[in-house]
Amino acid sequence: MIRHLREAADLDAENATLILDTARELARLTGGREVKKLPTLRGRTVVNLFYEDSTRTRISFEAAAKRLSADVINFSAKGSSVSKGESLKDTALTLQAMGADAVVIRHGASGAPHRLANWVDGSVVNAGDGTHEHPTQALLDAFTMRERLGRLAGLNVTIVGDVLHSRVARSNVVLLGTLGAKVTLVGPPTLIPVDITNAEVSYDLDAVLPASDVVMMLRVQHERMSASYFPSAREYSRRYGMDGARMRRLPEHAIVMHPGPMNRGMEISPEVADSPRSTIVEQVANGVSVRMAVLYLLLGGK
Amino acid sequence: MALPDAAHDQVRTGKSILTDTEVHRVVDRIAHQILEKTEGARDTVLFGIPTRGVPLARRLAARIHAFEGIEMPVGILDVTLYRDDLRLKAARALGPTDVPPGGVDGLRVILVDDVLFSGRTVRAALDALGDLGRPASVQLAVLVDRGHRELPIRADYVGKNIPTALSESVRVSLAEIDGADEVKLYGGDA
Secondary structure, eight states: OOSOBOSGGGOOHHHHHHHHHHHHHHHHHHHSOSOOOOOTTTTOEEEEEESSOOHHHHHHHHHHHHHTTOEEEEEESTTSGGGGTOOHHHHHHHHHHHTOSEEEEEESSTTHHHHHHHHOSSEEEEEEETTTBOHHHHHHHHHHHHHHHSOOTTOEEEEESOOTTOHHHHHHHHHHHHTTOEEEEESOGGGSOSOOOSSEEESOHHHHGGGOSEEEEOOOOHHHHHTTTSSOHHHHHHHHOBOHHHHTTSOTTOEEEOOSOOOBTTTBOHHHHTSTTBOHHHHHHHHHHHHHHHHHHHHSOO | OOOOHHHHHHHHHOEEEEOHHHHHHHHHHHHHHHHHHTTTTTTEEEEEOTTTHHHHHHHHHHHHHHHHOOOOOEEEOOOGGGOSOGGGSOOOOOOOOBOOTTOSTTSEEEEEEEEESSSHHHHHHHHHHHHHOOOSEEEEEEEEEOOOOSSSOOOSEEEEEOOOOTTEEEEEEOHHHHSSOEEEEEEOOO
16 A cells, blocks of 8 residues: 555555445444544544645544544644745654644645655655645545446546646546546636546537436636636536536436535536435545545554 | 565464364363353354354354253344444345344343454444343353453453464364364464
């Protein structure tokens, strides 16, 4: 197994499948029972180093580490000496001195986890860096697809929205490619990066719906709505929003995903979000299992 | 260092400890012992420890059914997450864990494994079992006891005791996994 999870490309098909299989066993194992805690990482320390606010991701990692009995230290940049100008390297050396076995890092700068991995002995897990990647989100998306549809190889996955700024989309393209799914990116031309490899690009959502097994809606950030990436929120919603009518054009078995938090009525209508096809709540639960699997496999042995 | 031919052969091909008929006979005997010791296998559930404890547990249940017509539930208990040597070795893939619908509370649990060695796997299994519920009692059935215990653990049902050196290894093959039943002893300094 690898030592760090800095980006989706760190995983080959074998390791990615091992993580998904492990997550499935962990989900089964802790699912219906009273004692949800496992002693596996007792005595290990996991630091959540969050330079950006992300309550969901942080709680998910925290729950995962705690279910494996690791000690968890939450370090948020706000109100710490980071806001007084401490560099990432100095923070890393502090964590090193404290004996952190794993550092889960969320950072506004793309590539921060790569830098951090050079400075600490423990494992580094990327929990989102800039507009670069968010590999555990891609893993939990892949896990959710596999649980719902039974396979990944050969699936047609359509990712819709602000691909340009989306680390979730970037990690998904890489990971799904590794696992044999076919990805189509859909969005306004202003929000589709030009350097895309191993994914198809389309600007017409309605055209790709009938052949999609999975439609993954991306969150539209409020700052993009006011910037000039597209004329108006209303037009975006009309062209790229997932509503009931579009959902009914999908194949019978198709699912609709969203990494959350949603803009209800913007990229996804309440009718879709609350339908049985939507996997949004499952994705959250699966996130904990997948992160447990990642922590176990990175920290379980040396 | 060159080994004498005969010794070299033994290192490579192993020395047979149990043939397939003997494995069957041993399983039958343990099944009878379980029936006797549990007074007709009441309130009892078998838990196989992956990998080879699982087919062994299923065989015991099948034999008990053949002898007395009793359906004994069989579960699977993966102990990987409870091992105490996790940080010493590369992370290993998890096996399945399957608990019969009745759970373990108040039941007599019989753990089934192929080889009893240091006792650490059994210790991990006891911890894992503790997280599933509270069995009334726990017993242990193994096909082979090779000695060298590192913990105060002993088996209730032993197929065969094999005195071994630490440098030797015992390999159990079962038809369900390996295509044939056999127990062999490998290695040693010869």
